[in-house]
Amino acid sequence: METIRFILLDIDYVTENGKPVVRLFGNQRGISKGEPIIALDKSFKPYIYVVPENDPESCIKQIYTLDVDEVKRVMKKDVGVEKELLKVVLHHPQDVPKLRDKILALSEVKDIREHDIPFYRRYLMDKGIFPMAEVEVRGKIKAPKSVPSVVTDNEKLCILEIDGKVNEINGKIPDLKVMSFDIEVRNPKGMPSSDRDEIIMISLASNFGLQRVISTKESSFEYVETVEDEKTMIKRFSDIVNLENPDIIVGYSSDNFDLPYINDRAKKLKIPFKISVDGSDLKSLRRGYTSAAVARGRVHVDLYPIMRRHLTLDRYTLERVYEELFGEEKDDIKGDKIWEYWDSGGEKLEKLFEYSLDDAVSAFKVAEKMLPINRELTRIIGQPLSDISRMASGQMVEWFLIRKAYEVNEVIPNKPSQYEYSKRRGLTYVGGYVKDPVKGLHENIVAFDFKSLYPSIIISKNISPDTLITGASNEEYHTAPEVPYKFKKEPKGFIPSVIGDLLEERVKIKNLMIETDDPVEKRILNVQQEALKTLANSMYGVYGYARFRWYSRECADAVTAWGRDYIKNTMKEAEKYGFKAIYADTDGFYATYTGKTKN
């Protein structure tokens, strides 16, 4: 038995003899520098919860008529109320979509819960481990050849079969190896097509000294490495990735362009293209309206979705994003001109080499700027960086709440059905208070605004689905203005307590920031508090977004009603002191000073 610590980078599962095997991918630090490890866990089983119609025992009997592993009676809280549920353990994650409808159709089954949680996400939550943090595993080292799911001949790869607990280790983690890449294609006919247009350059930049353009043409430019053909170029790229073993590889639009393009060209040229840790092919995972390129075991981050989330711009080209982040313009060669630069050779070709490297370097710089906050978000939300980097902020909030719910033994609400979603969408609801601006040029303006109005209201009025009073009650409560809703003062609701914890944690970190003199420490703490702020900011919408599991029409209405109440009262109060509001919106207003006090 060995005990190994490593930085958890990626997670998935494979099937061995019909049984699921969770694979934790990471890099060991310290003892053996930067060496890859795959830890296998065969002991984790998928499960869902069943709400029994009335008698749990007859429900259990019915469920056992289906091919399930085990059914257990468990206590869980559902919207704050203790309930007895049935935990139905299944043999395989894919049994969940296969059996859930059959289970739901049973006459003794009232409802099913937590039936759409991807297996690897379930694992991370139930084990209490976080990607981008260090974990400690204990188990047997295995010979790579004896593991069917791993087909690489990387001699440095360590494989361990977990036998016992997986522990989260709290502590700082060292800087990770980050490499960016970018390809250029010879495309005389407009947008490149992989069955026609060859790759002419692959550029790389990194934080470990590697900076290079691999190409089939020669150059006096020192960074250019010339290879004989496109096949060799692709092979060289994958060799470098596998040799250097970067923790994170980044590109710009690499999910839907660069990586699939290289992969398609490799297929056409009938050569392998393997940059994964386990020797598997590049996978394209469909994520709604787009795809993610996955090289198993490595973290591939496409910066494009990150920038879309992070900045509000008219366009999101690398040039535009770079300019916004660094305040300097970068040289650009128009896409439809690239083949001309390539064909004409000479000075133009040299310019193309420079441009290509510059794109990789720019992408790297963007990554350096954006990865810290995404790593922090990963550590707070507890899902893989590759997922976090592609998630909309609403999804982040949802997965954060899902983990929190698990921690306090709350059963997770189901996702709204298509019907429920469109029903919610159809409802119009009153938002913040807006006072149309008084026309004219005003002098002596004062601005007034509430700092995080909605979260403060959620916390102070304890607005949560589990504190909403639906029937008669003799408990102490807060009464919302305008809308007919009341919320218990005690106990603290699920959402208010989560938002409260977030804001409290942020204050703690901000205080630590003030205390420390170490600039590096300060910077790290600053990123942490920024991540908490980002998440807290996106939590305001939980009750009003139609797709949310924690959607609550009543809570959303109450939050905005209180918001309107606060701002209107504050405006009225200000008038007593001689201020006349000339414009107001949601959480603040502008006023002129008239000098006329009332009373």
Next chain:
DNA sequence: ATGTGGCGGGG
């Protein structure tokens, strides 16, 4: 007013 379709990034 409401519905439907296309598109973003990449070369």
Next chain:
DNA sequence: GTGTACGCCACAT
């Protein structure tokens, strides 16, 4: 794959 997750704009009806 415990699958199929956006939001805006143009244009048509």
